[in-house]
Amino acid sequence: MTSTPELGPVAYHRGEFVDARAAQLPLTTQGLHYGTGVFEGIRAHLLDSGDLAVFRLGDHLDRLLAGARLLRIDIGTTRERLTDVVVELLRRNGFVADVYLRPLAYKLGLQPGTRPGVGLTGVSDALSVVVSKLGDYQPPQGIRCLISSWRRPARAALPVRAKITGGYVNNALALDEARSAGFDDAILLDERGLVAEASTANVFVVRDGRLVTPPATGDRLPGITRATVLTLAADLGVAAAEAELDSTDLLQADEVLLTGTGCGVSPVIEIAGRPVGEGRPGPVGTVLRETYDQTIRGRRPDTRGWLTTVALAEALR
Secondary structure (H helix, E strand, O other), rough: OOOOOEEEOOOEEEEEEEEOOOOOOOOHHHHHOOEEEOOOOOOEOOOOOOOOOOOOOHHHHHHHHHHHHHOOOOOOOOHHHHHHHHHHHHHHOOOOOOEEEEEEEEEEEOOOHHHHHHHOOEEEEEEEEEEEOOOOOOOOOEEEEEEEEEEOOOOEEEEEEEEEEEHHHHHHHHHHHHHHOOOEEEEEOOOOOEEHHHHHHHEEEEEEEEEEOOOOOOOOOOOHHHHHHHHHHHOOOOEEEEEEHHHHHHOOOOOOEEEEOOOOOEEEEEEEEEOOOOOOOHHHHHHHHHHHHHOOOOOOOOOOOOOEEEEHHOOOO
């Protein structure tokens, strides 16, 4: 199990492939000052063939482009070209291992004639993509979560349905609170006291064999892994529904799961010092975790076109 990412030697930075450790940005970068950037977390997994498979790349790029439009960021390229960039970046880095991709689109610098301050117009844009070697980092035996005192911002105050860099200070504060108290992750409630999401994952509960997650329309990111798990549950004949949850639902659940690009499908075995169910991964979460892992590694038929295969053998010759 890998816990610390290993940065790849090659990055895509402002229109070209460069030495990742030599890439630089001006100290005046607007995205750094004001959090005016959007990003994605994308996984590629090693196949039994020795190649890599990027999971749901098109969906991640669509979400990146939608967030960029919201912040008036012109990435300067198309979805198809971004797909080519990702594939080429993986080939150039040559990691024969599970990897994590991080595209970041951001506001760069004030254009001539633009007044200083926070703004989305009159500011140049840029795109950078890095790749790191990163395996599974959540323990398979389950994690312990705190119900955070920090609340998830309402979508009328912050567009939480996009991965906007500045908005993640809320997630960072919640996770810091949890880890300082000895927990692995935090579950945040919204302003109504209902379950929003974990620090970087969506939340599911299992009660009497039925899988439930809060609606995608609430104050939370509608995760791509969340959608994948709902689809896989249907394939497996696991009853699933969207419904609002509160803290009591978490504490009375037979199982609790977190889902995200980084953590995959992670069982929660303790919340706020109380065991979840029997205090170990349950049967529904276990089968979903195993099915998800088989799916992302190409060990199940890719009938939905979720995998973008990158042939490493040719690149490493």
